[in-house]
Amino acid sequence: MKILLVEDEAHIAKALVVNFQAQGYEVEWAATGEEALAAWRSTPCQLIVLDVMLPGIDGFEVARRVRREDANVPILMLTALAADEDRIAGLECGVDDYLVKPFVLKELLLRVAALLRRAQWMPPPATVFSFGQAEIHPATLEAVVRGKTHVLTRIECDLMRHFAAHPDRLISREELLSSVWGYEADTATRTVDTFVMRVRKIVEPEPAKPRYLRSVRGQGYRYHPAGK
Incomplete structure (x- = not known):
């Protein structure tokens, strides 16, 4: 290596x-x-x-x-x-x-x-999936949101894929660090929060008032596919 x-x-x-x-x-x-x-x-x-x-x-x-x-x-x-x-x-x-x-x-x-x-x-690229109003293309690392194409990083794509696979469920930061980054659950970092802020800027109509990817204070995040 x-x-x-x-x-x-x-x-x-x-x-x-x-x-x-x-x-x-x-x-x-x-x-x-x-x-x-x-x-x-x-x-x-x-x-x-x-x-x-x-x-x-x-x-x-x-x-x-x-x-x-x-x-x-x-x-x-x-x-x-x-x-x-x-x-x-x-x-x-x-x-x-x-x-x-x-x-x-x-x-x-x-x-x-x-x-x-x-x-x-790293798994091979998966099929296209939806994340809120976004259409995510893992093979090309692109998100198409309301007709506009955004380039993603592999981490951003995998983060959205993890949320999309577990809709309406509370997901802790520790779970995301382990599943998406491969880190130990007790890693002290704001990495997850910062990446979530970035994802919201891409997929949310109003990032400051998220409809799809919401915070659960002190616990983590919950992805709401319907945006309600």
């Missing part, structure tokens, strides 16, 4: 390279966005660990360019930007998850392992 690590701070990068290699991964390190894109295009990798704040092309733009050519390679973004709008910006670029700096090394290693496992057992 090969990881492309994109990090401009040498002391952080060297420490991560040592720890990734100790887990048995092959690692290629790029210090700039330009180096990252060149490395990614020249040698296949199974995961990209991507810092946001880079000299030249930033991490957001690197993720956008990768996603234009590859919808499946997992991208884990490392960011010092903790605001919701910054997390949403990362998701809109196509990343699979993010980890806010400073982070605990063990947490990073667990997420890396889970994303790599998920990439290995």
Whole structure:
């Protein structure tokens, strides 16, 4: 398994390279966005660990360019930007998850392992399914909503597929982390909430007043296919 690590701070990068290699991964390190894109295009990798704040092309733009050519390679973004709008910006670029700096090394290693496992057992594209007023096309990673086509990430598609398979049932964040991301249920993260915000922006007529994907305070979410 090969990881492309994109990090401009040498002391952080060297420490991560040592720890990734100790887990048995092959690692290629790029210090700039330009180096990252060149490395990614020249040698296949199974995961990209991507810092946001880079000299030249930033991490957001690197993720956008990768996603234009590859919808499946997992991208884990490392960011010092903790605001919701910054997390949403990362998701809109196509990343699979993010980890806010400073982070605990063990947490990073667990997420890396889970994303790599998920990439290995990723099921083949399923048939088209409905999600609220949206028509979801897993084979092309597209959502057609009221005549407009939106490009999805693999995680967004799988998240909607999980909700669609369990209509009108309370689904906890822990269940989603386990079933969609492959994480341990006790993982401390706002990943699920941030992805739900992104999905609502795509499928809900009024994302601030969701009809289909509703929050159940302190417990999780419930998907209402009829929007009532």
